[in-house]
Amino acid sequence: MIRPLFACGLAIVASVAGGLLPVRNGDADAGRVAATPTPSDRPPLYRSSVVGTDFDFITDRDPSAFDALRFVALKPFEMPDKRANDRPLMKDAYVFAARYRDGTTVAIAVDAAFGSRPAAEQEASRYTLRLGRLPSLYRRHLRHIVIHEGGADTTAFAEDRGHFLVLYSGNATRRIGTHDLEETLFHEATHAAIQQQYLPRAAWKTARTRDGAFVTHYAETDEQEDFAESALFAYTLIKHPERFPVAERERIERQIPHRIDFFRTVYVD
Ligand SMILES: [Zn+2]
Incomplete structure (x- = not known):
């Protein structure tokens, strides 16, 4: 088979509302x-x-509906990580709420491994404007995004029923460098929000x-x-x-x- 250049697919282990979802699909390499x-x-x-x-x-010159970013709490959050499925699902994260001018809000959960609230806020700020360039329809259905630290070679993925997507900061840096992060977000948000x-x-x-x-x-x-x-x-x-x-x-x-x-x-x- 043709090996995809980036694998996204659905989360292998993800849970919403406290219960584990069954495995729906491996990533595209599987x-x-x-x-x-x-x-x-x-x-x-x-x-x-x-x-x-x-x-x-x-x-990155397209208009964005982004309005404001608010810190919510440092607290346990469901942080699915395809680098190792045996890692605990619940991890401490700096959780923010990104508000948009169309009345939508998207939560951003940043891995506590970033080390401080300012560092986490700086990381979250790489996504706020970009999320504001998605169709409003997407933000109405997208519940949150999860940001892991590192993972330059680890591609983003999405969970359609949980309505969230997961990004790796190292991979996001690469995609910013090639002007592809907007497209990556659109692709994953299509899975997460409307699929x-x-x-x-x-x-x-x-x-x-x-x-x-x-x-x-x-x-x-x-x-x-x-x-x-x-x-x-x-x-x-x-x-x-x-x-x-x-x-x-x-x-x-x-x-x-x-x-x-x-x-x-x-x-x-
Ligand atoms: Zn995909």
């Missing part, structure tokens, strides 16, 4: 079954959305069958990755079509036209 419905003569266009293209889908609601819908399943092709190789790994990968291309085409060179835009529109139409019904804000 040997997923290929997506089923669409044998096609047309190969995917790109390797992956985030690290397999040079497109700036979302830029559970939209993935089962007939309109989505019909769209991918009609398209008969995938936008990226990573989208081919399974339906969830197809959803998140297609979402970023569709969102950019709908909101900022000029960010694709004309020839690329036309290729994307020929490749996944029905999925793009589907996402027009999602990104209505």
Whole structure:
């Protein structure tokens, strides 16, 4: 199988409201079954959305709805960590509440390993503006983000039913360096915020069958990755079509036209 350039997938162990969720899926390296419905003569266009293209889908000059960051407490928080599943799920974290001008709030839980509240606040501040560039719809459903210290080689992941995503500060630094952190957040937040609601819908399943092709190789790994990968291309085409060179835009529109139409019904804000 094609080894994805970044693995996100769902949390292997995650719990919400005190109870452990069953393992839903390993990360993308764990040997997923290929997506089923669409044998096609047309190969995917790109390797992956985030690290397999040079497109700036979302830029750090885009407006942000961020308003203010408030410290809540240093307290135990559920901190799933795919580097070692035997680590305790509950760990001390500096917990902040990021407030947005659309009335939404996203909690940010920063690993106590950052060592002090100011250090944790500085770390949280790397994400506040970027979270404010996501669609408002995402912030309405995203409950919190978890930030672990380090993990330069550890990719982010998301939990769709718990509505949260997990980032590693070392990996985030790399993604900032390549202008990819916004796209990483969008991809993971698509899993965390809206996937559970939209993935089962007939309109989505019909769209991918009609398209008969995938936008990226990573989208081919399974339906969830197809959803998140297609979402970023569709969102950019709908909101900022000029960010694709004309020839690329036309290729994307020929490749996944029905999925793009589907996402027009999602990104209505
Ligand atoms: Zn993903």
